[in-house]
Amino acid sequence: xxxxxxxxxIEQGQILVSLSTDAAAPFVFLESPYPGRFSDNGFxxxxxxxxTKDITFISKADFSLNDFKSxxxxxxxxxxxx
Numbered sequence: 001x002x003x004x005x006x007x008x009x010i011e012q013g014q015i016l017v018s019l020s021t022d023a024a025a026p027f028v029f030l031e032s033p034y035p036g037r038f039s040d041n042g043f044x045x046x047x048x049x050x051x052t053k054d055i056t057f058i059s060k061a062d063f064s065l066n067d068f069k070s071x072x073x074x075x076x077x078x079x080x081x082x
Contacts, residue, residue, distance in 0.1 A: 001023070001078050002021045002022060002023040002024060002025035002045075002076060002078060003021065003022050003023070004019060004020070004021045004025055004028065004045065004074055004076065005019070005020050005021070006018065006019050006072070006074055007052070008065070008068065008069045008072065009065070010065055014056050014057070014058070014059075015056065015057040015059065015065065015068060016054055016055070016056055016057075017030060017038075017054070017055045017056075017057065017072070017074075018052035018053070018054050018055075019045055019052055019053045019054075019055065019074070020045075020047070020048065020050075020051075020052045020053070021045045021046065021047055022047060023047065024044065024045070024046050024047075025044070025045040025046075025076040025078065026044050026076060026077050026078070027042055027043075027044070027076055027077040028041075028042070028043055028044070028045045028074065028075070028076045029041055029042055029074075029075050029076070030055060030057075030072065030073070030074055031072070031073040031074075031075070032057065032068060032071055032072055032073070033071050034057075034059065034060075034061060034063055034067075034068060034071065035059070035060040035061045036057055036058050036059040036060045036061070037057075037058050038055050038056070038057055038058075039055055039056040039057075039058065040053075040055050041055075045076070
């Protein structure tokens with residue numbers, strides 16, 4: 001089962017989510033209860049030799065980075081069954 005790692009930070013005034021994995025993770029979805037959208041969603045995440053896939057969250061409201069981090073859910077199709 002893939003282990004997806006994330007790093008969430010603010011860069012140039014936007015929330016940036018950097019993802020990496022140790023094995024192929026099909027249909028990776030990011031979810032947040034905050035109004036806005038992700039620059040990419042529903043994608044195949046593959047190991048990239050130390051590189052990350054960077055996703056921007058385009059927000060429609062103000063909230064703290066810590067609140068966003070604690071509410072962010074990252075799932076792949078592998079999480080739908082055990």
